[in-house]
Each structure stands twice: as C-alpha cells, then as structure tokens.
Amino acid sequence: MRNNKFILILIMSLLGGCSRPADQSANQDSEAVSVDQNILFVDYTEIFLDEFWSYSPDWATYVGYYKFDDKLIVPDAAARAAETDFINRSLSQLEKFDTSALSARNATDYALIKNQLESTLWYMYEFRIHEWDPSNYNVANIFGLIMNTQYKPLDERLLTVTRLLQNVPAYYLAAKQSIDQPTVELTRLAIEQNKGALGVFEKTIQGKIEESTLDAKQREELNNQLTTASSAIRGYITWLEQLEAGFADNPARDFRIGKDLYEKKFGFDIVSDLSAEQLYRKAIAEKDRLHARMFELTEQLWPKYLRDKPILKTPLLAIKQMIDHLSVRHIDREGFVDEIRRQIPIIQKFMDDNKLLDSDPTRPLVVRETPEYQRGFAGASVNAPGPYNATANTYYNVTPLDHYTPEQAESYLREYNHWILQILNIHEAIPGHYTQLMHANKSPSKIKSIFGNGAMIEGWAVYSELMMMEAGYGDHEPELWLMYSKWNLRAVINTIIDYEIQVLGLEREDAVEMLLAEGFQEQTEADEKWRRATLSQVQLTSYFSGYAEILAFREELKVKMGDKFDLRNFHNKFLSYGNAPVPVIRKLMLKELELPI
Numbered sequence: 001m002r003n004n005k006f007i008l009i010l011i012m013s014l015l016g017g018c019s020r021p022a023d024q025s026a027n028q029d030s031e032a033v034s035v036d037q038n039i040l041f042v043d044y045t046e047i048f049l050d051e052f053w054s055y056s057p058d059w060a061t062y063v064g065y066y067k068f069d070d071k072l073i074v075p076d077a078a079a080r081a082a083e084t085d086f087i088n089r090s091l092s093q094l095e096k097f098d099t100s101a102l103s104a105r106n107a108t109d110y111a112l113i114k115n116q117l118e119s120t121l122w123y124m125y126e127f128r129i130h131e132w133d134p135s136n137y138n139v140a141n142i143f144g145l146i147m148n149t150q151y152k153p154l155d156e157r158l159l160t161v162t163r164l165l166q167n168v169p170a171y172y173l174a175a176k177q178s179i180d181q182p183t184v185e186l187t188r189l190a191i192e193q194n195k196g197a198l199g200v201f202e203k204t205i206q207g208k209i210e211e212s213t214l215d216a217k218q219r220e221e222l223n224n225q226l227t228t229a230s231s232a233i234r235g236y237i238t239w240l241e242q243l244e245a246g247f248a249d250n251p252a253r254d255f256r257i258g259k260d261l262y263e264k265k266f267g268f269d270i271v272s273d274l275s276a277e278q279l280y281r282k283a284i285a286e287k288d289r290l291h292a293r294m295f296e297l298t299e300q301l302w303p304k305y306l307r308d309k310p311i312l313k314t315p316l317l318a319i320k321q322m323i324d325h326l327s328v329r330h331i332d333r334e335g336f337v338d339e340i341r342r343q344i345p346i347i348q349k350f351m352d353d354n355k356l357l358d359s360d361p362t363r364p365l366v367v368r369e370t371p372e373y374q375r376g377f378a379g380a381s382v383n384a385p386g387p388y389n390a391t392a393n394t395y396y397n398v399t400p401l402d403h404y405t406p407e408q409a410e411s412y413l414r415e416y417n418h419w420i421l422q423i424l425n426i427h428e429a430i431p432g433h434y435t436q437l438m439h440a441n442k443s444p445s446k447i448k449s450i451f452g453n454g455a456m457i458e459g460w461a462v463y464s465e466l467m468m469m470e471a472g473y474g475d476h477e478p479e480l481w482l483m484y485s486k487w488n489l490r491a492v493i494n495t496i497i498d499y500e501i502q503v504l505g506l507e508r509e510d511a512v513e514m515l516l517a518e519g520f521q522e523q524t525e526a527d528e529k530w531r532r533a534t535l536s537q538v539q540l541t542s543y544f545s546g547y548a549e550i551l552a553f554r555e556e557l558k559v560k561m562g563d564k565f566d567l568r569n570f571h572n573k574f575l576s577y578g579n580a581p582v583p584v585i586r587k588l589m590l591k592e593l594e595l596p597i
Helices: 004-016 031-056 055-060 077-095 104-127 139-147 154-165 168-178 184-211 218-247 260-269 276-305 315-326 333-353 406-415 420-428 433-440 446-450 452-469 478-502 508-517 523-535 539-564 567-575 583-593
Strands: 366-368 381-382 394-398
Touching: 004 523, 031 055, 031 077, 031 104, 031 446, 055 139, 077 104, 104 184, 104 260, 104 446, 104 583, 139 154, 139 184, 154 184, 154 567, 168 218, 184 478, 184 523, 260 276, 260 452, 260 478, 260 539, 276 315, 276 478, 276 539, 276 567, 315 478, 333 366, 333 394, 333 406, 333 452, 381 420, 381 433, 394 433, 406 523, 420 452, 420 478, 433 452, 433 567, 452 478, 452 539, 452 583, 478 508, 478 523, 508 523, 539 567, 539 583, 567 583
Parallel strands: 366 394
Antiparallel strands: 381 394
16 A cells, blocks of 8 residues: 555655755756656656545545545535645645656646646635535535446445435535625525435435345435435525525625636636636627628528518628527427437537547447536536546436426527537537547546646537538538527627626626627527526636637647648647646647647
C-alpha cells in the first residue's frame, strides 16, 4: 500500500532540493532537473486528487472514483474551514514546482489545478454562493447515480446508501444554517428539485431493495434511514416555503450579480483571452452577421413556401414569418422522447460515414427521461461518466412535455421542430457532448478531464453542429440551414442577454422581446430562457465563447498547415487534450505541431 503522506513529503523535499545557486552553470544537470520536476509533478497530481476527492466525495463518485462513495459531507462552517485549509496547503505545495521546467502538458495541468483551487476559494469567500443558492443543497443526485451505475453489486451499493443516509438530516440542518438572504428564483428551484428528490428515496431505492438479496435486518435499517432522510428533505422544503412566503417582509437578494462579480466569475469559469465585456461586443456583431445570412436564406425559400405573398421589407419580420411557417412541422407531444431515440443512430452513422472524427461503440449512450430531481433548468442535458469509470453509461436526459399545458407544449414543439430537433441531438449527443466527453475520458491527463472547462465543452457542442452542416448533413437543405442559423443565433444571444441581464439590468419584458423578435424563439422557449438567466450567471456565455475560439483556431490551423491540414485529424487531436480551455489547447497543439504560436 502506498503511503501517500510519506511520498508527498519526499516530493516536497526533493523539490526544495532542486533549487540551484545562481552562479552554477546554466546547463549543469538541467535536463535531469526538468525530468525530476515532471516525474514529481505527475506523482503529486495523483496524491493531490486522492485528497481532493475526500473533500468532494460526491464529485468523486460522478467521475468514477469510488473510494469515498459512502461519504456525505455535511456542508457546514467546519467543512468549509477544513476544505479551505486543504486548498491553502495545496496552493503552497504547487508553488514549490518550477513551471518553466514542466512539460507543456504538465504545465497546463498545473494551471488547471491552480485555477480550480483559487476558484473554489473565490466562490466560498467572495461570491458566497452557499449563502444565497438553496438549490445547491440536494442529496438526490448522488443517490440516483449510485443506483443507476453498476460499479459494484446491488447489495453492496444499497449498503453504501445506508451509510450515506446517516448524514442526510445533518446535511439539511447545515443547509438551513448556511442560507442567508437567498434569491427568490433559486429558492423556488430548490423547492421544485427537492420535491423531485423525494422520488429517489420513496420510489427508486425502494424498488432496488425489492430486487436485492439483503437480509431482514439490513432492509429494516435501510428503510428506517430512508424514512428519516425523506423527513429531513420534507422539512427543508417546508422551511424553504416559509422562507419564500416571508420575502414580502424580508426582501430577497437580487439575482443580478453586477459587473465586478460577473467579470471575476467569467475569468474563473470561461478562461478566455477576452473579457466578458469584449465577448459581449463580439456577440452583438455576430448577431448582425447571422441576421444578414438568415435573410438571404429567407429570400431563397420565399418562392417555395410564400410565393403568393410579397416578401416583407423588414428583414427580421420576413425571417420570422418564414420560420413561423416552417415550424409547424414537428413531432407529436407524446412521441418527443421516442423521436430523439430514433434519430441518434442516424446521426451517428452520418458522422462515421463522413469520417469526421473517431467514435467508440463500446461507450454506450442511453436516452432517458430526465430524473425529476434534475428538472427545472434545461430541457435536455447529458450526464457522462468520469475518467475513472469511462466505460459506464452516458445518459442523454430528455424532459418529457407532460408538465406543459397544450399551448405551452405546442410552443415548445414549434421551437424544437423537425429541423431543430436534429440540431439539438447533434449538440447534446453526436458529435456534441456525448462524443466529446467520451474522447475526454481517454485523455492521458485526468486533470484535464476532471477540471473541465465549460466553454470548451459547450463550445465544442456548438461547433459540432457547424461541423455536421458543413459535411452535408441534411443534403444542404436551405430549410435546415435557416433553422441551424436560428439555433446558432441562440448561442450568440445567450451571451448578449446574460451580460445585459446580470450587468446592465435588462428587465424581463425587454429580454423576452429580444429573444422573440431577434432570436425568433417561441414564447415558451423565451420564458424558459429568462428563468434560466435568473438561476445562473456567466454559464450562458460559454456556448458562444468556446465555439468562436474553436472555429477561429481551426481556420488559423488551416492557414498554417495548408495542404497538410486534415479535418478528422484536427478533431481527434483537439479532443485528445481533454476538457482544457480552448486557448490552452491551442497553445499545446501548436507546440506539438511545431507551429508558431
């Protein structure tokens, strides 16, 4: 058994011995020192991650590291103090490495670890999200994951659940003690999602108990723990409902975070060469370019669909009329999830036939209805396994439309019409999130896969849409190009409204009007986007930020490589760096290809 503490002390002492007197020959043992630094750093990352997971056991289980799968952290002041001590120790240990002696890949891992640690401290002590976001407190995700991942026999997983459940009452007590002046919007989300969480304890786990071979005593203990946990969750919901009712007398926190916090959060989350304001300006220019392209497509399609009507002189109104006309073609409400299941193998075949990038049929994708405890934020999402259990299922979560009125459902289906539903599946599944995250789990660097950059991940999904369209998906049908442009416009306007809402104080009426009139979105989609913009900050900018940087890098590489540029090789090489920020991947690839940066 490895003594990690001893090894860490040895590494730090060796690093201390690596410093050389200033007058020593510059090249004396320089190669050996460089090798030592890289070997020591790789060893250090393994030790660091093992301790890191002890402070984030639920995250560890998500990425397939099951050493702490029966540990539920009680999110109180003592836990935050312990994590802070670990972070400060880790930052001190990082300072002992000479980054100039590290390889490009190791130097990147160094930067990602440092950003993760500093970001966590910022979230904890300046952003203080634990005080005003009650939706942060929800235990259902980890229990649902354990039940749905067959990483060990069912009986063993149920015994793990029994041990985890012991801390649930203390968990929710700490949540109530931590929360101070939350936002109205996040309070409501927490109520909704924790109500959904009850199903995990009162249905999902109960069903698994019936399938198990636990003895009577084990079943009794587990059932008692489930009853206690459900009671704690119900108590939290009641407490939140009382909190919400009291907002009239005790004003809630404004969900807008303002320019200073927004720019800092953008810096930690996006890791771009641009500031948030610069990206906002870039998005405005891109919106105008897309509008011009969409009007050209509308003029092309007008004689086919609306030849009896004169084309409107105002371009945005003409585009909207054409999109409205086409959007009536959509799947039935009841067949929404099944249609997504049907399309996935068709899209996969197109990607493979056109040799756009490597795929791996041994890494399964499962389309499922979104678990209730995850609903309320996005209509479609992906839960992917981490690098420690990379062959586990990836889940494509699709929320059924049973919570909508008939009018809302029709609006939603017009938004995700015949053409856009295909783009959605490209984005979420193939060659978007599912394919990208599958490649990320094969990266030799766990750090790059674990500490994933949201702009790279979302940006790739947006870029993958363009990749498929350029390859001829849909036979270059102008209707599909128009709808693709509308969808691409969504990423651009996400950036614009997020910045304007959070920083410039854009109100609901004006934001929804922009989404309807300039984004050509349906009312239900616009309403949902406003809600999402009140529940998060900066995340909506990740789509356009990452997409723009990936596309710019691809075009740069085409110029630099000339006839040697190969699209499939570019995609495979780009994804081989894991989930690192796009500017980081760019530098690594250019260095590896021996091209000027």
